[in-house]
Amino acid sequence: MPDPREAFDAESTALQVIDGIDLRGSTAIVTGAGSGIGVETARALAAAGAAVTLAVRDVARAAQVAADIRASTGNGAVRVALVDLADLGSVRSFVDAWSGPLNLLVNNAGIMDSPEMRTPQGWEMHFAVNHLGHFALAQALHPAMLSAGGARIVSVSSSGHGSSGIRFDDPFFERDPYDPGLAYGQSKTANVLFALKATRRWHGDGIAAAAVMPGGIWTNLQRHWNPAVLADMKKRYATKTVEQGAATSIYVATRATLGPGTPAYYEDCHPAKVVSAIEGGVHGVLPHALDAVAAERLWEVSVRLVAQTD
Template sequence: MYTPSTPQQPLGSGFGAASTTAEVIAGIDLTGRTAVVTGGYSGLGRETVRTFLAAGARVIVPARDTARAEKALDGIGDADRLQVWPMDLLDPASIDAFADRFLATGDPLHLLVNSAGIMAAPLTRDARGFESQFATNHLGHFQLTARLWPALVAAHGARVVQVSSLGHRYSPVDLDDPHFERGAYDPWVGYGRSKTANILFALALDARGRDSGVRAFSLHPGSIAGTGLEKHVDPRMLKGAGMLTEDGTPVLDPARGLKTPEQGAATIVWAATGPALDGHGGVYCENCDIAPYGPDLTGRTSMAQSRRLYGVQRYAVDPDTADRLWTLSERLLGLTFATAATA
């Protein structure tokens, strides 16, 4: 087991809950850098792509439906620096094909933002029998990052950003029953497990990648209604949590994590590009800064309760659990993630 190199405590970044992507990217030039942003054609991912393009980066957006993605991204920035390539996070062969295509270019990969995800979905399983939230939100991104690893190392200073959520507070990972094959399925518990897995993956990846110049971060961006992520959620629940008014209008209150896309994506952009994080890694961030530890939670935490809390649960940044999840992920996917620390 390893000791995280960066303390899980705020840096005093100078930014906050209401900071926007324009504010955190100010003065940062991404010319000559390449980024891959999963989920980059909607919601926070789309705003992240727009911001990277505005700062001069070349951006590749993987998408299951490329026509839909291209339409959503039309006019977002310099078309010469934006590409949409096919990929499905539930299809291992398509992930390999995407990575092979990228590696064949010989280009380094400077920024990998793993933003795509599903939330509180009914129980569905992929062709392998894997529960869809764990498979999409964690395992698909684990495989993608593993396959793109040579390009990340070639950047000589890459960052991998795992977009997690306050939803990690709903549940630790269950390493013995990750796909609800024995226990009863609960969509919010499934979501919580997958979001905790995002944080643990960033912790383990940073420990293995830092000697190769690859640093990893996880974060909660805030909650933004209307992105499509909430399509499986009963609007009455969102109203009860204070996220929607009675007529269905999204509530904006950055102090409670209820943000615009520009505010929500700011923490993603800060984690990917912020100079304050140079030399740091493996930490969970909120509101454009490293988050503190949150109060320990026991039992099921409701959406409304979670919104009044802050910080990261200690079970989500436990190095031993991160190592065990890494081993489980390799076994489930049938691959060896050969970083310098494990090669």
């Protein structure tokens, strides 16, 4: 019989990938699950029986999403909790309220190409939300994942990582002029490097991670784009549905083989090819996102930055 992992591709949906998986008795957190692919990621996990927490900024909106997921899956264990990844005090409050083991952490929330914004610490917002907030969340939830006796972290990245490595000398654009594309790209590279280092650092604790590229999908993520550019892009490029966009997150969360030495970046439910330039604006992972030295350095920098807010 063919390997069932080979049955999934760019057209697969999250519910197709989760079919046959039993997650009853397990727990999951999905950040940014109030819209876009986060909703369908949470829905698929709930359909498999997991107790799912939608970790969001807009709890009223997410409450409606949770009600819809409960109705569509028959799983009543879907709840909403407040977390603002730009505010590490909010991250700490979310973790303080968590109890019990955690099997799956899906770091899905993010911002893209926004105007220049900064946290109270002066951190550039893409790096703060897309990377540092999720880094702090995972660090603080490490005991809960350890107690699960086997946990996975899904780090939602993007082909946008191709536009920038980690700007270690000026990560917050304090010296150079702010560039939203570079800021987004840096944060998406950070997502991959985090997954790479987390797996190597925590594999002895039974925790593994990998990053995913959901694919080209039109969601609220592009709200900061020029409307004319967005309209033109929608005409010229084929895209996935949100259900298809959530598929690779579900694949990594439930089916992929993860651990030291295994692929750290997936697309279309398969490990991505290492390339010298992103193909077609979508496919492949660049070497700078898989650099073990950069991953170690980023981890050390992130630890220092997060510690400054304690």
